[in-house]
Amino acid sequence: MNELKRQANQDSVKEEIKFYAWHQIATVGIGSISLGAIARSMNITTPALYRYFDNRDHLIIALTQDAYSSFYSTLIAARDSVAKDDLAGQFRALCMAYYFWAVDHPQLYQVIFGYSNSTYTLNEAVGKIADKCFLLVIEIMAQACEAGRISSAANLEISTDLANRLEHITHEGKAWPALVMYLALSSWSFINGITSLEISQKYSIMLAHQTRGFVQLEVERYMNSIGFS
Amino acid sequence: MNELKRQANQDSVKEEIKFYAWHQIATVGIGSISLGAIARSMNITTPALYRYFDNRDHLIIALTQDAYSSFYSTLIAARDSVAKDDLAGQFRALCMAYYFWAVDHPQLYQVIFGYSNSTYTLNEAVGKIADKCFLLVIEIMAQACEAGRISSAANLEISTDLANRLEHITHEGKAWPALVMYLALSSWSFINGITSLEISQKYSIMLAHQTRGFVQLEVERYMNSIGFS
Numbered sequence: 001m002n003e004l005k006r007q008a009n010q011d012s013v014k015e016e017i018k019f020y021a022w023h024q025i026a027t028v029g030i031g032s033i034s035l036g037a038i039a040r041s042m043n044i045t046t047p048a049l050y051r052y053f054d055n056r057d058h059l060i061i062a063l064t065q066d067a068y069s070s071f072y073s074t075l076i077a078a079r080d081s082v083a084k085d086d087l088a089g090q091f092r093a094l095c096m097a098y099y100f101w102a103v104d105h106p107q108l109y110q111v112i113f114g115y116s117n118s119t120y121t122l123n124e125a126v127g128k129i130a131d132k133c134f135l136l137v138i139e140i141m142a143q144a145c146e147a148g149r150i151s152s153a154a155n156l157e158i159s160t161d162l163a164n165r166l167e168h169i170t171h172e173g174k175a176w177p178a179l180v181m182y183l184a185l186s187s188w189s190f191i192n193g194i195t196s197l198e199i200s201q202k203y204s205i206m207l208a209h210q211t212r213g214f215v216q217l218e219v220e221r222y223m224n225s226i227g228f229s
Numbered sequence: 230m231n232e233l234k235r236q237a238n239q240d241s242v243k244e245e246i247k248f249y250a251w252h253q254i255a256t257v258g259i260g261s262i263s264l265g266a267i268a269r270s271m272n273i274t275t276p277a278l279y280r281y282f283d284n285r286d287h288l289i290i291a292l293t294q295d296a297y298s299s300f301y302s303t304l305i306a307a308r309d310s311v312a313k314d315d316l317a318g319q320f321r322a323l324c325m326a327y328y329f330w331a332v333d334h335p336q337l338y339q340v341i342f343g344y345s346n347s348t349y350t351l352n353e354a355v356g357k358i359a360d361k362c363f364l365l366v367i368e369i370m371a372q373a374c375e376a377g378r379i380s381s382a383a384n385l386e387i388s389t390d391l392a393n394r395l396e397h398i399t400h401e402g403k404a405w406p407a408l409v410m411y412l413a414l415s416s417w418s419f420i421n422g423i424t425s426l427e428i429s430q431k432y433s434i435m436l437a438h439q440t441r442g443f444v445q446l447e448v449e450r451y452m453n454s455i456g457f458s
Contacts, residue, residue, distance in 0.1 A: 029260025113429050114343070155453075158446065165439040185435070186447060193422020200342050206414070210394040217387060218415060224384075225454030 014052050025107045061123050067108035068129040074101045075136050087144045088228055095191045095219045102195045131171050141183040142176055151227030190222050243281050254336045290352050296337035297358040303330045304365050316373045317457055324420045324448045331424045360400050370412040371405055380456030419451050
């Protein structure tokens with residue numbers, strides 16, 4: 001087997017391992033991922049599986065990376081589906097894409113936003129793509145503030161301590177005004193609130209087929225609250 | 230051993246089982262709770278443990294009930310710490326209590342709001358106490374609407390379909406106007422958004438000791454957005 005073929009074969013085994021891991025997450029949750037159980041499903045020995053992933057944490061990092069990649073490409077496609085100068089439209093599209101991506105991919109959502117109790121820390125590659133997702137929100141808010149599209153900005157009383165802290169948050173060495181960072185964090189929490197309640201099935205019973213209408217109304221209320229037009 | 234003593238003894242064993250279960254949730258997550266592992270920790274056999282909880286689901290239901298009890302008593306204490314006619318103050322207190330309870334009890338929070346993938350359904354007793362928690366929010370919103378404390382209510386355009394659905398949501402046979410139910414769901418999502426991002430440790434790195442200030446600012450922004458005064 002030549003080197004190229006060997007690599008392709010290794011990659012396909014890795015994909016198969018991840019396939020079974022996602023199945024485990026869907027049925028028993030991420031806390032219960034077991035390399036032994038995956039090996040049994042694949043009819044290989046656990047030591048053979050360790051040739052592809054050094055340990056459980058490495059497998060979880062690979063899954064997290066895949067989840068973020070899917071999340072990021074969905075968000076960027078939503079943003080780019082709207083005209084460049086329509087910042088309010090881009091923000092709406094981003095919120096709805098976030099929500100529907102989570103509903104369509106509850107296991108992937110769980111890997112990113114779940115209350116993980118494991119002790120592994122995300123590696124640099126995962127941190128980078130996570131940053132890129134959040135950066136999409138920061139950039140829209142920065143552009144909207146600059147273009148004067150956030151009319152109630154002046155009414156927000158950000159304390160000096162909080163403002164100092166917000167101005168110290170950096171992405172690849174770049175920082176933003178406190179208001180931009182506050183708006184980015186605030187809108188991120190807002191859409192996460194709806195999404196996480198939906199995923200933990202607190203809404204579906206109450207709202208049934210009207211969930212989409214509720215989410216859209218919430219996005220408008222949120223945008224009104226910051227004067228985003 | 231007389232009947233009373235036997236019952237007291239049974240209760241204390243049940244508490245011990247739950248103690249180990251919470252420890253498992255803290256270390257490996259709720260998906261991985263194993264009755265076998267709990268039995269080993271307690272130095273008893275797994276069949277002996279089944280005398281106290283018929284199966285894993287029954288244990289999880291008992292844990293969920295305890296989590297809701299703690300959550301409910303925290304919320305009600307917060308609400309009752311504020312004067313009865315100060316509805317805005319009550320709402321603020323409720324939001325902050327929700328947030329701090331979650332931060333102080335991440336395992337309990339996970340049991341209530343986590344993305345559970347297990348197939349057990351909550352029993353009636355759990356449903357009742359969950360309803361009571363949400364009812365606290367509905368009641369504040371109902372009183373605030375009645376007292377004319379939600380000034381921007383008229384600006385919200387709730388579609389007919391969504392309004393119909395909202396008016397059909399009942400708690401123990403009682404329903405509320407669409408606006409009241411919308412505001413209750415909306416404020417529940419809002420505070421859950423901040424809380425769940427905090428619990429999944431998305432904030433702490435960025436905001437450090439300014440998290441409380443951020444949460445308070447968000448509560449004010451939310452209240453402004455619905456004109457709650």
